[in-house]
Amino acid sequence: MADSQELVEDTADEDYALRRDVVETLFDALDAEDPARVAEVLEPLHPADIADLFEQIGGSRLRALLAIWTSDEIGAVLSELDEGLREDVIDALPQAVLADAVRDLDSDDVVDLVEDLDAAQQTAILDVLEAPDRVAVEQSLQYPEYSAGRLMQRELVKAPEHWTVGETIDHIRAEDDLPEQFYHVILIDPRMRPTGYVTLGRIMGAHRDVPLQDLTEDSFRKIPVTQPESEVAYAFNQYHLISAPVVDENERLVGVITIDDAMVVLDEEHNEDILRLAGVGDESVSDSTWEITRQRFPWLGVNLATAIIASLVISLFEEVLTQVVALAVLMPIVASMGGNAGTQSLTVAVRAIATKDLTGSNAWRVLRREVTASLLNGAVFAVIMGAVSLVWFGTPVLAGLIAVAMVINLGVAGFAGLLIPLALDKLKIDPALASGTFVTTVTDVVGFFVFLGLASMILL
């Protein structure tokens, strides 16, 4: 049954994860210092998978691998690596190997590779490029970081807007330096301003004498060269773009962005949002212990400050806590439910802001909905928790107290969960980054204050 076809299928692995036995074979080959076997293990892998492998093995084994593995795939692997690890690998590679690797890359991949390196590494790489490539890379580096100008490729296919299909095909066939990938021919006016584009499929399907103008796509959109790459990714996703011309401040064509690059940005942006919501910086699985310790420290520090604020609120009510210890037992429940409901609201708000679904036009309506939903859930959980408290402590007053505090804190959670991200966004602070801390501070403070405050008023 197990013919070679099946073995290949097996190695491809249905869910695309690196197979453990591949990793183990590689480790054996490294331990045996056997370059031929290392090459044999790595050769069938896609550069993106080799990069993942680098990230997973890390440390001394990675250095051992870099010392004995030579391949013309190294440039492609470098392009796929996490930024943190990339610097280490570049440092570890012999200068000659690095030079060969970089010369094989397209100019936009070189930009992507060098933009995050320190000055010394950047110079080392730029020096090995041939003059025209170096100029192209240096020009791209003049655009702001994370802008369309950094993301675009300069290689593109354009045609004067009055050309026919036949002229265009003859031009493409005569061109011996076509881009690796292109999907559209961009029409330009005499001032180099893009005015439309035509898919290659339409050009191939049409007769030679059809004007390109008759074949243009409705989806055509220009991207300003200074536009942030997150906006570029949004536009590709929202308008189902496959490629889009990039224009300078005079509307002149300077490059083209393709959907595969936009998809990478979309993926990175999401990843950043998820990590930021959890108070983690741009972290990856290949970062060192020291790096992750340092990256997580600031938000733990902020959290400590807010936790101390909450404790200060508690300390206002030491007297009633001493008399009714059940309050100390129950108070974390009020704070926790508020924090949870607030996190739900803020996460929905942060997403809706990112996808431009939450705007000035509907903020008021969404706020009413958030607060109402929170109050409704608060009412149900107030009844449940009131009943639990009554059974547990047998004190109707305590049950009433926690029920009232629960409703109030959940209402506040819905309110703060929406307004805090909106306010941060207005202040041009990334709402994913800071909302969580503010919202849970509010729900902790309000939770403790209302519960213990009401208790002192009634019980003392």
Place this chain on the structure above:
Amino acid sequence: MADSQELVEDTADEDYALRRDVVETLFDALDAEDPARVAEVLEPLHPADIADLFEQIGGSRLRALLAIWTSDEIGAVLSELDEGLREDVIDALPQAVLADAVRDLDSDDVVDLVEDLDAAQQTAILDVLEAPDRVAVEQSLQYPEYSAGRLMQRELVKAPEHWTVGETIDHIRAEDDLPEQFYHVILIDPRMRPTGYVTLGRIMGAHRDVPLQDLTEDSFRKIPVTQPESEVAYAFNQYHLISAPVVDENERLVGVITIDDAMVVLDEEHNEDILRLAGVGDESVSDSTWEITRQRFPWLGVNLATAIIASLVISLFEEVLTQVVALAVLMPIVASMGGNAGTQSLTVAVRAIATKDLTGSNAWRVLRREVTASLLNGAVFAVIMGAVSLVWFGTPVLAGLIAVAMVINLGVAGFAGLLIPLALDKLKIDPALASGTFVTTVTDVVGFFVFLGLASMILL
């Protein structure tokens, strides 16, 4: 200065959000029941933007709009709408309008449209399709939900693997029903099994007598028709695919998936992960108050249960709490810091599992790193919080207690933050969905238990 070009630029709006004045003009037109002005406002908008507008206005205004707006864009707008709202809009549309709208769509868009509808709505839509289209849609619906079979389009361009560029171009030119978008010609063997593909750019750049075989791309990958769409999106992102042939269990070509559809899936998957991490279901800004109340209820319920468990732990130590009220003031800090550190670890772990960067091969190494980083941060915050407690309460024992509890709880947070997502993943439970609750339960319970437990041992 303000010529018409500039006005258009202005309307396009640099950051792609719907402009408030557009929304307000629309509302005025709706209030005036003026169909011509409604059409005038909506006409320049992309269907995706009109869908966003629908989601933002909602309720009675949306019903008023649907009653007076007719456009051949309605089908495209339906494709872009959130699923929840889509059902409402379909119900609100007159049958004849709906029929026209659906007939204009490609078969894969119809599949996307009908797959989440209830049976009655589904039948209503299928009935208006012409027989061949209906058969195509019904066939796609036979594949599992969220599989490659649902995502693929059936329209594609294929060529026998022995053809030349000339034969292929002649075939494409003779074909009068080409797909709307296609980027590759797929090579097939005599049994209809795809063996490679060639980009249109390469075909156009080559001479007529060049065999297609000489132009195939290394990036070629086949997608099994039953593969989950999340895996498809991963493959497109990881391997920079632009399109990929979909094959049945006999390796025969049945369709093609293009990167724009994969990008939509990637976006949805990320969105789902973010919302699930916050204990929110598949929720959108257009959902009703009642829907969001219901969707958020279960996780608040789970949170209440875990909060009660934490309170039970506290209640074990009522005696020491009565005697030293400062413990009640400080205990939430220990739990909060543990919860925060645990959330950091688990979010990184959930992401790394999703991107296949965390596997059996490196889990052990990552675990050591997580625990070490948590302990290091724990040690620093133990010193800080110890000092704060000493200043605040003037009791060295209390300062020592909170410091020790902090280190232990943060170490546990790193441990649980990694192991719980990994364990859930092994059990085939989405780690994004349930990790948060488990991890914070652990850090709450451990935090309270260690801090109050040590306190009773030492202070009583």
